[in-house]
Structures are given as structure tokens and as C-alpha cells.
Amino acid sequence: MDFAFTQEEENFRHKLRAWLERTADEVFGAERAALGGSAASLLDITDDEHWRPMLEYHRRLYEAGYAALHWPKQWGGAAASLMEQAIYQDEVLRLGLPVYGANPLAIDRIGPTLMLFGSDDQRRRYLPRMLTAEEIWCQGYSEPNAGSDLASLATRATLDGDHFVVNGQKVWTSLAHRAHMQVLLVRTDPAASRHKGISYLIVDMKGPGVTVRPLKQMTGEGGFSEVFYDNVRVPRENLVGELNGGWKVAVATLMYERASGGTRHPVERAVNELIALAGDVRSGAGPGPRDSRVRQELARLAIDARCLRLNRYRALSAQVHSRAPGPESSLGKLMATELNLRVAAFARELLGPFGLLERGSHAAPEQGQWAHRILAARGLTIAAGTSEIQRNIIGERVLKLPRG
Template structure:
């Protein structure tokens, strides 16, 4: 796919770019100008259409070597610097590019396999994560093990060279179209609860796996329940030590909490918010009210801080070190800022902001209402804000453990 030059001045990224990074920024902008066509910008086809666009977009990113720039070069990445990651995030957000279908696998599972996986696991799974040939979902949360994840009850019984898994997972994104799942399974019931867990990769086509969609407040069914009944998985698909999966899972959760994809989304929401405030037809437009400007400037400062945190955490991942408790700062701030911006958009839009997609006169074609409803869960997913504050207090501030 031939790339064409992008006209216009170089973007201000808030940092000084060296020659290599300027060249990288130009490459990304040229790629977006060429690859982000009308098909990729379309919003037709519902959930199935969105998934297929995500597959195709990931294929295009991978062909250009841009699917996972933070990964080490030997695994298909670019060993990108923190500034290069910041540049990439900024350009993707500015272009309003779709999310790759394997967003979570690229940002969470891939770095975990790089850090903890065997050579065979890296060779087998990483290329197919990048290409989108395998689509992954995460099987961590359970009905009685959400914020207290170590209380999980899904069990894995060793039978020769296989593990037999039985249990239930919930709030599993993408399970309805994923063909692989990464699971936490209790394999030593007699050990302390964080020491008897294994981290397992399973084929969703395995006999005994059933997926049931969960309808959300938006009317969509992005989450699912996953039931596992005597599912057999080879022990070669255990990542890290058997019974030692809690440490592996903590790496994944740290990557999830930083979430490069979260910074993409929050930057897109900020741009949409500024556009909404400035657009004629909204109650407060054109943008000129000092209070509105103050809110927007505060959001912009918070988003910039989050971009820097995410870029620094990605740089740590390049060195093979999972983000530490600082990731909880990123997760806490991102979810609460994201939720606040969605609420502010509803205030700006007025009554039109309450109208759903397909309704005449709906603000931003219904995106304002959709974002507001979706963001009700922002402070719950990937660990509640209360959990993140406990981690920050205990691990960073040295406060007594919450009991």
C-alpha cells in the first residue's frame, strides 16, 4: 500500500523530537493518510461490522510494522522509545482511527508472553496476535471474584500432560468472536489463594466452552459469560510456572491499567469535546464561556499527563519490566477523567445529548449518549477506583494495608 505525503505543519507533541522520531512521525502520518480510507471510517454493520473493520485495520497496521511498536523488534515490534509511543498515540487519536481487533492482546497478553512465555509460546502466539489471525479475550473475572480476583474458583486439575478446567468467567469482552482466551485457573486448592493459581491459554473451540452474551445499558452485548466444563488444555499452554500464575497475572493487569488504547480513546474524546463546545447549535456555542474554557483546559492538562504516564510505562515494557503500582495512577486518572468528559459532553449537548443513534437530532449521531452510558462502568473495569486507591496508598505511599 503506497503512502503519500501529509501536507501541513508538523504536529506539536509537547516534547522535542530528534531526527529519528521526526522521521517516524512523518511515517505514521503518511500511513494514516493512505490506509485510513472511507471503509475504515465507516460505522455501518453494527458489532459485526466493527469487528471486521478492526481485523482489517490491524492487518494494515501489521503490514506497515505499526501493530505493536512498543514490542521488541525480534517479536515484530519496533522497540519504540517512550516519545515514539507518545507520537504514535497522538497521531492515531488525531486521525480517529479504529481500534485493532486484538487491542487487548497487543497491549496486555503480548507483553506478558514476551516477559513470561517460553520460546515456543512466543514463536507460536505472538505473530498471530499481531496479524489478527487469532483473536483473544481475557478470562479473569468471575461472579465472586472481580475486584478480589485472587478469590477465583475456576479449577484446573492436572491429568497427565493436560489440565482439565471447570468453572465460570464473567464480563469477558470479545468472547463471542474470539478464538483464544487467556485464563486464570486455581490449580492448587490447598495453597494460599495467590499461590495456587496458573495462567493458561485455551482454544475457544475446545469442547466444553460455552459463551453467553450479557446485554448492557447501551443495548449492546459487548460482555459475556464464559462457562467451562471439563475443558482439556495441554500443559504446554501454561504461561510461566505452574501454580505461579498470580505473578504473571499481575504483569497483565499492570499493562491493562496503563492501557495504551485507553490513552487513544481519551484523546479522541477530548477532541470530540472541544469540537462539540465550539460547534454552532449547542447551547453554549460558540466556545467563549470562561467556565467552559476552563473545564476544557483542565481536561487537556490531565490528558497530557496521562499520555506521558502511558509512554513511560510502555518504555518499561520494552525493557521487559511490567509497569509497577504507578499503573494504578494511570488507571484511576484515565477512568475518572474519561467519565468526567463524557458527563461534560452530555451537559454541553443539552437534550440532544440524550438521544440514541438513529434518532433525529441526536448529538454527534448519538455518540454523546452512547459514551455517557458506556463510561458508567469506566471506574469499575480493570479494577475499581477504590482498589486502585488502595494500591496507590499501600505500594506508593506506604500506608497500612486496607482490611
């Protein structure tokens, strides 16, 4: 790939940068100021106070044509070039803004899955409202006894005339408390082998029999929930792909999710902020910037962050060619979330005990954003498949090593 940007691409960047800076200031103004310019906690969508600006930001993103640069024009996307998408991601991450606005699951993985496997009716019905965020989506995969081993899921759906009747429970469902719609993995043939008896349904989260119980994370936010299904009736036309053939559809969604897992986290920005932090000796009770180990570690983090960016550009090329990303998407997800964890751990070391002070404490460095990052970093290595699972996938499916 040639990384030189043409004059046209530079024009695109300038226009986009000006738009993002202006819009972020107008929509998230007070919040950004409180965080010293960082948008680290803008993803806290627990309460309406944070959610309302997120929806407003999304509305503006949509109106400006930036909501889904990678989607084809046919479905309301911008069909942007690879370079424009790379520039968009760089600029959004530079400012620490959410890449896909208020509807990340719909735009990065569920919409593209419907483009591949959905019926024309499903695409026409759902895709436009994903883009506008009139319908927020969530993803019901994990269960109390089915996380890494997803194929052991037990939520049942039985056919009753023109409807499926769903009973069971999901857990860790991000955005469930905000969502209008969900893609749900259910077992439709308990007699078939584990991967064969699964179907992929679209479920109305506001319909009768669906109960959402928010869970609190250790950051104090409530981004995900338990969801219970009690005789929930789902029209048969909400089946995506074939009956009992949902595993293939589910894996496509996961690949999109992992591909974007390598792109969503502003790790390079966090590394740059960490370098600035290390230079400010007064902020830390730990080792300072003259310590050679500190300098070595910062250099290592900066190099890895740059490699991550280059890998992100590579992952984009698969999307530009409208292919579902393959198992190599695990590389970006693993690199991004593990690097993010290392950044947080090193910040904790540099800041000493101050690093654990949360927003609201007068002694918390940079309004407590480091405490938030330190607490949030581990979860990202678990979501979308744990680091161990990504390493298994890379070993078996990318490097073709024998199964362990």
C-alpha cells in the first residue's frame, strides 16, 4: 500500500478535521472541557445525560454523510475509498470520538451481515434506520454457560405456525438497555450437532416477554445487561439465513466485530497522552521520564501503536472489496486490546496511587480519565472473544498449526 496522500485526500482530511472538531465541541463541549480535551468517557452511555449528546452527534454524523463511510451507496453509505476510510479513522481516533456514533454494533457488524445474508425485505426494512440511529441494535450471543464456547448456547426457539417462540437468557449484552432491535442466536434443533442446530433471528427488544436487567461494570458504568426471554414471539420472516444454518451468519458478524475491534480504540492517542503524562513529573508518584526503563517502555508502546495503525489500514482493504473479514481480523483485535491494556498498566505505574483516583476527586490526574482507562482496559480484552481465543484462532486458522 502506498501511504502518500494525494492533494484530494489531504483536502478530504482538512474538511473532515474541521467538521469533527467543530461538531465535537458543539455537541460534547462541556464534557470534553471537563476531561481536558479527551473524550475518553464519552462512551459512558449509562445515563440520559451522556446518551442524548451521543444521539445528537450521530444525527450530525449521518447528515454530513460520515455515519457509514464503508457501506455501499445502495444502502445509504458513502462507498468511500480505502484512503478516505483510513483518514476518517485516523481523525476520529485522534480526537477520541466514537467511530460509529451511537449505533456501533449496527454499523460495524450487523448491517454488513444483513447485506451478506439478509433477505431484500430485511435489508430494506432495517438498514436505513440503522444509519440514522432511529433503531439502536444489540447483539445477543453470550449466555451464562456459553461465552468462549459459544456453540453450547441453550436459548431455545421453537416454531409455532408463522412464529418462533423464544425462551432463555443472554448476558453481557452491550447497549441492550438502549436497543430497539437485537440479533439473537438461538438453538432451533437440539438434536443436531452443536453448530448445526443454531439459527440467527432479529428480535424486537421492546416486544412482550423481553426483560433487560442492566449490569454495572467496575468502571461504574452500565454499558451491558442480562436479557431474559419468556415466550417471546418472533415472526418467521425475522430469520436471517437458513433455519439451523445460523452459525455461518453468526461467524460473519463476529469477523466484522473483530475487524472493527482493531480499529475502534484510540490506542495511539492514549500512547501520546501517556508520553505527555510521563513528561510531567509533578503528576506522578512513580518513576519519571529520566528513568531509562520508562523511556524504553514508552518507545515500545509508540512503535506498537504505529504497527497497529498500519495493520488497521490493511484490514480496511478487505472491507473496501466488500468481503467479510477472515480469521486475520483476530490479529487487530488482539493487538489493539492488549496494547491498550499495557498502556493502562504503565499509566498506573507512572501515576502511582494517584492513578486510581476517579473523576470527582480533586487530586485525580486529568479528571480521573486514567483511572477510568485502567478499569476499562481488561474488559476490552474479553469482549468479542478473549485474547486466548484470538490466539487459538490465529494459531489454528491463520498459521495452520495443529489444534491444541
